[in-house]
Amino acid sequence: MLFAVQMTVNLPPDLDSALKEATLTAEKEYAQKLQQSGEWLHLWRCAGLYANLSIFDVSGNDRLNEILWGLPLFPYLHISVTPLARHPSAIN
Numbered sequence: 001m002l003f004a005v006q007m008t009v010n011l012p013p014d015l016d017s018a019l020k021e022a023t024l025t026a027e028k029e030y031a032q033k034l035q036q037s038g039e040w041l042h043l044w045r046c047a048g049l050y051a052n053l054s055i056f057d058v059s060g061n062d063r064l065n066e067i068l069w070g071l072p073l074f075p076y077l078h079i080s081v082t083p084l085a086r087h088p089s090a091i092n
Contacts, residue, residue, distance in 0.1 A: 001057070002041075002084040003064055007077045008051040026072040034067060055084075 011020060034040035042055040058064045068079060 001060055001064075003056045003058065004082040004084055005054045005056060005064075005068070006046070006051060006080045007054065007071075007073075008049065008079075009073060009076055010078060011050075011076050023072045023076075030070065030072060039063075039067065 031040060031043060035043065039056055039058050040054060041057050042053075044053045045051075046053055056064055056067065058067065064081065068074065068081075071077065
């Protein structure tokens with residue numbers, strides 16, 4: 001199943017710098033692992049925002065929920081999920 005997921009990061013301004021660095025490093029590793037596995041198909045930065053728009057191809061809602069809750073940045077994210085369906089006019 002395909003999902004479009006927009007994630008906006010809201011790090012507290014007083015977050016300990018060592019914790020921030022460790023969390024960002026862990027987030028990058030986690031995201032790259034999921035991209036390599038084929039579940040995280042696209043990862044796009046939203047220009048001008050500390051946010052991304054991502055496309056996931058997962059077995060279902062439960063798997064997407066598991067992935068999102070596993071994000072190291074999860075406590076600092078506002079997440080919006082949109083299930084996707086094939087458009088009848090799409091050529092690809």
